[in-house]
Amino acid sequence: MFETTTTYRGPVTPGWHAVDATALRTLVAELADARSQLRTPYRPKPEARVMRPTPGPRAPIPADVLDTEIDTDRTVAFVVADIMADHPGAFRYGPADDVQAQLTWLSKNAAKVADMITPGDVADLEVVAERCRRLAGMPDKALEDEARRAQLAKTMAVAPEVWASSVKVKDLAVAATGIPLGHRTVVKWAKEGRVAQRETGGWPTVEYRLTDVIAEQQRRAAENTPTGAVAA
Structure with missing residues (x-):
């Protein structure tokens, strides 16, 4: 039901947008997934053969799990x-x-909700999502993201310069930085002279330089400028 495509990185410019639509969908998806797994460690394991349930007490669900659900x-x-x-x-x-x-x-109406939700409400959702993840025994997301970006940075350092279509280069840039981005924004940045582009003579007809896209993402993130993920 929910599809996570990027990593939520917290609210951008408070008072204007608490979060963009792509990041909001991602946060909601991560929260739904983590909450659904809260009781997983305490569910009875399936038996190899069908048996009648035996009477007697089951393993109790800890109070902190129940409190977190509430x-x-x-x-x-x-x-x-x-x-x-x-x-x-x-x-x-x-x-x-x-x-x-x-x-x-929230997920279905993210495009509209993103313009209405307050930074405080976004922070509250993020707090309970992290709490659910911890209690469900899920890996630390920040460490996972950092490891993924470090590995990709190492790969890019030794690989030839990467050029790709707007969709592909957007996916690579999001994987590298964790910053939401729309492929139409890549095209817009190229028209503004912020990202190098070249004609291929084949398909795709135009490719964009990944290093430029990542640099622009990071520049805008440092300035708390939205990266146009809604336009994806």
Whole structure:
């Protein structure tokens, strides 16, 4: 139901956009995935053969897991309620009173919600997502992302200079930096002279230089300038 395409990197310019649509979908997807795995370590393992359930106590679910479920559901509900209250009439329908329905609603309406959600609400979602990940025993995302970027940086340092289509170069740049980006933004940067481009005489007809795209991503990230991931 949810598809994670980039890594959430926190809110950009507060007071203008708390987060762009791509990053918001990613954050919601990561939260939904982590919450769904909270009870995984405590679920009974399937038996090799069908047996009648035996009476007796089962392994208890720890209180911190139950508390995290409650806090997560309450946080998501409050975020949705804030959006609906602050922007009456912006949505024809709101989600059902269920955390899964609310997360689905946030993901489906991310393009509109990204302009409405506050930086505080984004931070609250990020906090409960990290808490769910930790309790579910999932790998530390920051360490995973850092390792991936380090490996890609090492590969790029010894590889020939990379040129690719706007879609491909966008995917490579996002993998390298973790910064959301839209392929139309790559084309726009090339027209502005920020990214080198070349005609191929084949398909794709135009390719863009990866190192320029990454440099522009990092420059804008340092300035807290949105990278146009909504245009992907």
